[in-house]
Amino acid sequence: VYQLFQFTIYKEERVFHGVGITMVPMWRHKFSWHTVVHAKFFSPSGLLILLNLWILSFSATSDDTPNLQLQSLLFLENASLVNSKNVSLRIGIPTQLSEYRDESAFIGWAYPSVIINASGVPGGFQYGCLYQGWVSSSDADTSTGKTLRAGLMAVSDDAINWKPAVFPGTRPYNISHAFLANGATEFSVVFDDKEFALSPKDRFKMLFANATISSSNDGVHWQPFGRWTNETIDPGISMYRNPDDREEIVVTSRPQWLRKTDGRHAGFHAATTWDELGTQWNIQALPLDNLYTPTAEMYGLPSFDYGGNVISYFWRYFCPQFPCYSGGYVSSALAFSKNSRNWSAFGQDGIATEASKQATTDKSGASAPRKIDNFTRFMINTDSPKDTYFHDYTVYNNDTEGALMCQSRCDNDTKCDAWTFVFASPTERERCCLHSSTTCPPVSRQGMISGSKVVVPCQVPPPPPYLPTLFANVDNTPTAGQVYPNTLLLQDDRILIHASTCTEQHGTVKAGTSAIVTYQLRRDGFSSVQTANGALSGVFTTVPVTWKGGGTASTSQGLLLNADCSGSGGGSVRVAVVDPVTGRAHSGFSLAESVAFTQNATQAPMTWSSGSRMDSLEGVSVAFQVQISGSAKVFALWGVFSRIL
Secondary structure (H helix, E strand, O other): OEEEEEEEEEEOOEEEEEEEEEEOOOOOOOOEEEEEEEEEEEOOOOOEEEEEEEEEEOOOOOOOOOOOOOEEEEOOOHHHOEEEEOEEEEEOOOEEEEEEOOOOOEOOOOOOEEEEOOOOOHHHOOEEEEEEEEEOHHHHOOOOOOOEEEEEEEEEOOOOOOEEOOOOOOOHHHOOOEEEEEEOOOEEEEEEOOOOOOOHHHOEEEEEOOOEEEEEOOOOOOEEEEEOOOOOOOOOOEEEEOOOOOOOEEEEOOOHHHHHHHOOOOEEEEEOOHHHHOOOOOEEOOEHHHHOEOOEEEEEOOEEEEOOEEEEEEEEEEOOOOOOOOOOEEEEEEEEEOOOOOEEEOOOOOOOOHHHHOOOOOOHHHHOOOOOOEEOOOEEEEEOOOOEEEEEOOOOOOHHHHHHHHHHHHHOOOOOOEEEEEOOOOOOOOEEEEEOOOOOOOEEEEEEEEEEOOOEEOOOOOOOOOOOEEEOOOOOOOOOOEEEEOOOEEEOOEEEEEEEEEOOOOOOOOOOOEEEEEEEEEOOOOEEEEEOOOOOEEEEEOOOEEEOOOOOHHHOOOOEEEEEOOOOOOEEEEEEEEOOOOOOEOOOOOOOOEOOEOOEEEEEEOOEOOOOOHHHHOOOEEEEEEEEEEOOEEEEEEEOEEEOO
16 A cells, blocks of 8 residues: 655745655555545744645455455456357346235335344244335324334245244234334335444344434344435435455445436445445446436436346336326336446447347336427426526416516526426426526426527437346236336345335335235346357357466366256357467367357356366466357356456
8 A cells, every 4th residue: 555645835935846655564455545634734944834645545465365255257248248259148037936915015115125044033934024114004003194114024934935924012003024113214225244243233234215224133123323324315225245345335325416406316335434434425326327317217226246246226217207206117127337336237338139128128118308409498398407596486377478477587687597487287386497507408397388598509319228127017917017126135046036016107105006026037147148140159258357266176177157058949158268368278278178068057167178177277367268059048157266357
């Protein structure tokens, strides 16, 4: 770690600068700047000295403590397929396994979390599903007449077939499976922090929308723990440990500072201590958040550490008009991050082809933003919601008179660049809004007239890329209106995902419309590489990695393949180990020497007829050239390696 000293010396009108560098024996696992000293003082000679001390930290790992954890190479973007020919990427298709309904509550926004082997789960069940429900006032036994939220639990022996837990004694709101009375405060995730919790009582962390955290040792009894941000934020919210620096806590949730003007965006923040985490606010998760439009908003980004990768469910809210509150559909695409600082969606780089769109229909077609070339003086059914600084609630004889008066008020105000007149309606109060800047292009919104002081040319952005839908809105199913996948549970050769769902559009709280659905996805089955365009075979090379050794006894061959060659077209997979610079195969690891894989397995050891073993390449930078034939599907490669890119 290098300490960089920068100082500035002022005397009269002259300025002197200096820099000094020293070295300290201190390990960090990520690049960061920290301002640790900022001083202003006078020296004995009368010089005014300003001193800033930064610590520059960079990645460093001691060879004495190598990381021997299995890592995965997933194929989620074009950049993961180097020198590819006749191959394409396809998104996975989850299969619904079960549907759990709770007659005591509306659970369309349940945001379920699954905990394993927690002592507080009643009945000795291995799995507990913690979720929130909207409980009617009669069930809650209150006189407020308001709908309340409760923390509820279902139990299971297999994490698929769920039933309400049964707690002894008096329970919140007189509901036998309620463990928490959380009133008007939503929770969105329960995170198992067993590996890093400083005390057993803080193993589980529950994150609330009011920015607080509660902790628990058993999943049932909770106490205040701290804060996870410095602002109140609506769900979805998620938390995980950064796979590149396990001491760092990462939270994904919306940048609330964008909420009032631009709606829901994708965001995150991170810290290495809980105290530091609670002082921060979210920044945008880019380039993912570039997909935002006023009628295609980012509802949430539940994220998980998976085999050294960050896998995310990208909740997308397609609404009929801005601002998005009532109506519209919520589905989920697939997103990912390589560094817990930047996120992208599967398909954002244009990889999606017609073939990859199978069974991924969503409800987004009706919500495409209106194409407007210019922001003119007078535009019906539009809004300019940006930088509003004034409202006037004068009631006029008719809408035309009100709009003309609003336009005149803007023309006569030097601060005003644009205006909006809102018609009176059962849900809107008649008003004139003045804006200090122009939203370009303006937002389509019924019941309004807007305009700019001068004609503003607006460059209409190109349509966003097609994003295949991982969890779609399917008519006549529990997901017809909304689906919010919120877990990632690895069970042997499969992944279980639990999602809250609703048959109605967003904003509807109605009995009999909500459920928690359990899905199954093949291990690593978020996406796959297949032959393209009817080709008999295809080939691609992975990104480079540094091989760390053979791994454990069960993985003595080193490189593990997840592939399926059992389709009607048969097929095979061969893998060569190549130099990432020259592309030449290492001796004994060529495609010709690769023993063809022709089965269906999630962690099949790759072998070569030469008898070469991967542990002979320890410390060497390698890439893997993969050859696919027939209908074979390649999902992932696993091994003990560190990423270079």
